[in-house]
Amino acid sequence: MEVVLHEASQNADRHTKQHESERKSERAFYKERDHESVKKSPNEEVLSCKKLSVDVYVDIQFENIKFTARSGYIKKESKEILHSVNGRFPPGKLIAIMGPSGAGKSTLLDVLSGYRITGVDGNVYTNGNPRQLNAFRKMSCYITQEDRLQPLLTVQENMQVAADLKLGQFVSKKSKNERIKEILLTLGLENTANVPTKRLSGGQRKRLSIALELIDNPLIMFLDEPTTGLDSSSCSQCIRLLQMLAQQGRTIICTIHQPTASLFQLFDLVYVLSRGKCIYQGAASKLVSFLESVNLPCPTYHNPADYVIELACDEYGEDKVDILNSASQNGKTLDWFERPEYLPSLNKLRESNQRSQKTPDNSGSLQSTSQWNQLKVLMGRGFLNCKRDLTLTYMRLGVNVIVGLMLGTLYWQAGNHGGKVLDNYNLLFSILMHHMMSTMMLTILTFPNEMSILIKEHFNRWYSLKMYYTAVTLVDIPVSVVSCFIFTVIVYFMSGQPMELNRLLMFGAISILVVFVAQSFGLMVGAVFNVVNGTFFGPCLSVPMMMFAGFGVTLRDLPSYLYWGSYISYLRYGLEGVVSAIYGQDRKILDCPEEEYCHFKYPSKFLKEISMQGDQFWNDVIALLIIFFFLRILAYCFLKWKLNCVR
Numbered sequence: 001m002e003v004v005l006h007e008a009s010q011n012a013d014r015h016t017k018q019h020e021s022e023r024k025s026e027r028a029f030y031k032e033r034d035h036e037s038v039k040k041s042p043n044e045e046v047l048s049c050k051k052l053s054v055d056v057y058v059d060i061q062f063e064n065i066k067f068t069a070r071s072g073y074i075k076k077e078s079k080e081i082l083h084s085v086n087g088r089f090p091p092g093k094l095i096a097i098m099g100p101s102g103a104g105k106s107t108l109l110d111v112l113s114g115y116r117i118t119g120v121d122g123n124v125y126t127n128g129n130p131r132q133l134n135a136f137r138k139m140s141c142y143i144t145q146e147d148r149l150q151p152l153l154t155v156q157e158n159m160q161v162a163a164d165l166k167l168g169q170f171v172s173k174k175s176k177n178e179r180i181k182e183i184l185l186t187l188g189l190e191n192t193a194n195v196p197t198k199r200l201s202g203g204q205r206k207r208l209s210i211a212l213e214l215i216d217n218p219l220i221m222f223l224d225e226p227t228t229g230l231d232s233s234s235c236s237q238c239i240r241l242l243q244m245l246a247q248q249g250r251t252i253i254c255t256i257h258q259p260t261a262s263l264f265q266l267f268d269l270v271y272v273l274s275r276g277k278c279i280y281q282g283a284a285s286k287l288v289s290f291l292e293s294v295n296l297p298c299p300t301y302h303n304p305a306d307y308v309i310e311l312a313c314d315e316y317g318e319d320k321v322d323i324l325n326s327a328s329q330n331g332k333t334l335d336w337f338e339r340p341e342y343l344p345s346l347n348k349l350r351e352s353n354q355r356s357q358k359t360p361d362n363s364g365s366l367q368s369t370s371q372w373n374q375l376k377v378l379m380g381r382g383f384l385n386c387k388r389d390l391t392l393t394y395m396r397l398g399v400n401v402i403v404g405l406m407l408g409t410l411y412w413q414a415g416n417h418g419g420k421v422l423d424n425y426n427l428l429f430s431i432l433m434h435h436m437m438s439t440m441m442l443t444i445l446t447f448p449n450e451m452s453i454l455i456k457e458h459f460n461r462w463y464s465l466k467m468y469y470t471a472v473t474l475v476d477i478p479v480s481v482v483s484c485f486i487f488t489v490i491v492y493f494m495s496g497q498p499m500e501l502n503r504l505l506m507f508g509a510i511s512i513l514v515v516f517v518a519q520s521f522g523l524m525v526g527a528v529f530n531v532v533n534g535t536f537f538g539p540c541l542s543v544p545m546m547m548f549a550g551f552g553v554t555l556r557d558l559p560s561y562l563y564w565g566s567y568i569s570y571l572r573y574g575l576e577g578v579v580s581a582i583y584g585q586d587r588k589i590l591d592c593p594e595e596e597y598c599h600f601k602y603p604s605k606f607l608k609e610i611s612m613q614g615d616q617f618w619n620d621v622i623a624l625l626i627i628f629f630f631l632r633i634l635a636y637c638f639l640k641w642k643l644n645c646v647r
């Protein structure tokens, strides 16, 4: 009995001591954080930005992280890029993942942020619990190396769109504007609010990329090479800004190639990789001591950051990486942290986060705002872009007017002339070709440029793919319809087609349907291929559409084993539809001057010759609508697949 009591009292003692030490480390963590924010803050103004600080803290731990890249479609090849790396990234710290080119820095960042999920092995924990990917994504953001911003929108407009999408429709306009103002002020962008993004300097663009993601106050920020392309003063401004954001309680992790000595000492923690293995994890200030402890002292007056990268590049012998890797236990040891005993207790972090009741859960939508609001904001942005990029809009209208006038002149009054029926038939096919090529090529050339912005914004949960896709579809309708209408009116009247309203409407309806189908075709190609491959494949894939349209070879003469082609060719339905509109519906005898012989004076004779019936208009409309919806859905699936492939 005595033994049991003794053990119980010892256990209680241990428990109290452990509790005491946890409380001590927690107190130390918050004290250190508060102290540092007062001591080190580069911008006094920032300290007053209470709204930007966070009250939920996330400690990231990872163990045995492996990443295997698989390439090749026929002969599958796989290559392990990260080799069972471990580490711990505490909250309130600015952490640099360093290493030579190809060491795996971006890959580790991608894996930790949840951007890369295929080929990943190992465990990631947040505050000691296994990472719940959706909840994790709701509290983090990823800022890519290249700044993927809307170039035509001003800083304020970009921020407004981000606020509308990330804060939702229930936050008042006033609060959103206050937040935008506060962020711009903190990031030193207040004087550029009305400057279009394309006119910003590299450093300003980088700050805007950070500002956009700060709107919903993320707890964790991942940044891939935030200093690339910046001069030394912008570099240090950028890192100081990140340092300030970390001091507000966030976990900030960025990759950096080779920082200068002054930049290096701004980081709280560094994680050095070489050939996919960790060779140092700890405080930036302790790197020199670490190197001494493994008998690889940093030469005097040498930047330790440069020296460790040189070691990682095997400049001092190939065995050095292994020595450093085993000394750092591939990232397991925390001995080189500033004060390892003061690392925050995970239990306490969890409790404190639960108290604040702001920890996101794993369920529900990833986006913060309703689908309807996403659509509204995206359409607003789309129309604003159209308004700003008037060159493209004018070009589209101009091309339709010029081509319309050219065709109208070439086939002047051929529509009602019994002797020019074949000419008019050529005109009808040329019209369809114009609609197909101009719309499809425009989409193939412009859509892939949007992909990089889509990938970033979609991963950062600005909107769902469905709403983005719907907005893209809807925004283009007005310009497409107006262009097609102008073209149709010019050609129809100049070429002397029958002056009957129903025929004009039928002709216009088929034209606009062909435009929409060609656009869907372009979207499908643009979703899969880049601009170069798309410009090759788009026209190549259109050739069978022309072959099976029934224009050169009539449908009657098409070999039976190729007849299936006519069912999938949207140009066939387009041609049949416009021929029905012009020569079908019991059209009366055509004009024929007395001195001429008009072989196709009777429209029915011509319809028989080209093996069309002239009463298929509604069937053609239905077929075009089916192809339109089918291609749109297919393009959406390809887009979704493409987004998943990247990850």
Ligand SMILES: Nc1ncnc2c1ncn2[C@@H]1O[C@H](COP(=O)(O)OP(=O)(O)OP(=O)(O)O)[C@@H](O)[C@H]1O
Residues within 6 Å of the ligand: 069, 070, 071, 079, 081, 099, 100, 101, 102, 103, 104, 105, 106, 107, 108, 255, 257
């Ligand atoms: N999907 C992939 N397929 C094949 N190899 C890959 C893939 N992703 C990364 N790699 C290879 O993994 C290695 C590490 O790439 P990573 O981009 O992470 O390096 P890094 O350290 O960020 O380099 P840098 O500083 O030059 O950007 C490189 O050799 C790269 O070629």
